[in-house]
Amino acid sequence: MNRRNFIRLAGGGTIAAATAGSLAACGALGSHYPAEAVEAWNGPVGETDLRRRAVAYAITAPNPHNLQPWLVDLREQGVITLRTDRERVLPRTDPLGRQILIGHGAFLELLVMALAQQGVASQVQLWPQGELPMVLKDWDERPVARITLQPGGQPDPLFAQVLLRRTPKTDFDTTRAVAPELLTRLLASAPASGQTALRVGGTVAADQLPALRTLCWESAQVELLTPSTMMESIHLTRVGPAEILQHRDGISINSPFVRAVAALGLFDRTQPPAEGSAAYKSAMGRFEGHSRTAMGFVWITGPNTRSDQVQAGRAYVRLQLQATALGVGMHPMSQALQEFAEMAPHYERVHQLVLGQPAPRTPRDATVQMFCRMGYTPDPAPPTPRRALAKFVRV
Template sequence: MNRRNFIRLAGGGTIAAATTGTLVACGAVGSHYPAEAVEAWQGPVGETDVRRRAVAYAITAPNSHNLQPWLVDLRESGVITLRTDPARVLPQTDPWGRQILIGHGAFLELLVMALAQQGVASEVLLWPQGEMPAALKDWDNRPVARITLKPGGQPDPLFAQVLLRRTPKTDFDTTRPVAPELLARLLRSAPVQAPLSVGGTVSDAQLPALRTLCWESARVELLTPRTMMESIQLTRVGPAEILQHRDGISINSPFVRAVSALGLFDRSAPPAEGSAAYKNAMGRFEGHSRTAMGFVWIAGPNTRSDQIHTGRLYVRQQLQATALGVGMHPMSQAVQEFAEMAPHFERVHQLVLGRPAPRTPQEPAVQMFCRIGYPQGEVPATPRRPLARFVQA
């Protein structure tokens, strides 16, 4: 999800002083991120250790708000122990940590694929010390998974897409429909094991209601101060901040850098209703919703293990989308579980599964809900922290 315009200009208005001179004062005016911030997408250059090489690929996994909440322990020979960083969670938009653990599943799938590419098989044991508690405040250092290395890994054809995978956070091309045959290939991208299920649609009869759901649920997140502030606080503006953090929501466009150089940012509160920044943010999310040319989803029970399995399946879908040349972008608001989202949480289950929203973890829940379509330009890689930040060795 793109939250790049959650920025309030001083006074809530526009800035006429963003002149060419100001842009030049900012340095280079390209919107690409600093090369060092996206170096992970070049692969594990210079790494010779099998496990570290695998982790170097896995840190490119998709994850909510680009928090990169993974920690790996390599202190046991022949084993990779995956943990979560309890400080890198989203208590407002993801109060039960479901999206965080889906990101762990994506990391785990890329890790297993990267090991197999090196001729190493994996024996994966989830939750060797028990599942993570329901409340984020009770999360601790228990392992998410213990991966034991074995001989005999077989390369996966989708591995070729790992470093090419991108998440498009722009409007899609509404002149290019997604063919039903392409959707079918996307949904067949990975073996689906019960109790998980996948689905999708490019039907003109179904798209309007789902687009409206995306837009209305995005408005709830944007208009709820605490959920919007969660994104604002993770916003990184300009090369210096992006390089300092290499996570969160990175902004490096010429105009925004000019505004930052003028000292006219206010990240202490949501943008005032009716302000230019408010209208810009609303317009961006409305564009994302209205230009969706199809939708895909993953559903299943809401246990901790099912959340991990969802992430593994989801990243394979994104890799297949990359291979097919189509963009796939989570519109996760409607499946978020904070109180203000409840009506849309109910609606997404009615529209997608034809049943009420789940009341227990064992009932089917919509775990991932993504729009698909064709991007209108280049989709940039997202910053990643250095490999050493993730590894205990």
């Protein structure tokens, strides 16, 4: 069925709009997923092995497009080796693999915290066989990190937020400002400057928000209007309980309305919505709402080596755990940071706005690694699906 007939059948685009709007938000229209799909958020129930218990917490880490691109090797006693699942990357949206490695850093930080909670310290060696190449297509099987377990881990207060952490993918409440004091407390959760070359910053200043909101909105349009990046998201969309349970990853949609559309064979995954169509307008409206309702912004900057990318993920998940503790929502708006060709003007712009300097030209140049909006949501965000623990473990 072609798009024109689909929109006509949908009564002027209502169905198409609902579908594309959900997709654009990279989240669900409904807040309820099958219980098995979100069982990871109950913690490692019944798991006794301390390494597997730690991995069970780590798989709740935030990651791009909910790909969950982690593999852990437990064959060496007293060691956890972290690798990338090369089938779970984003060659169009993230051609250099930077966002994927930030997701690995988030996993690594939760893993270390979960081990410490069990009285186990971690000696983390990044890139024991050398860094992955700078182009995604050249990646191989070399590990991202080798974690050696040692006695004496000290529990981290932020660990209490691990299973409560959520990423809100809805409009924020514009009647509730984010206080400067809260921003200060949030930024204090990042690693000390002496431990990493990364820096964290942010703003809730009313005179700075409009330019940053516009950046989010304009860069989101580029991702939606670039067929290759939009189709990458469409191919990762899971509609209804059966698909969500089958995959337990990607972009999950479980609203009754969209499920009915899919059951009728009307959920078109062969092409992006046409510019100017009702589907297009709904998708744009959703992203515009997210951008315009940002009540503050937080960012992580620093060099752009592979190690820095992993460390950025470790810092980011700590920020989000602290945001959880403080009761404020924190949602990445990463479009302007994506390194595909069509995004280049906005990549330049985000570096000018955040760092006051041009976009990086070498891995040693200052780079905006994470860029997130902040605010308060009317309703709690739901947990997102995670695959079963066994899918991540190699023994």
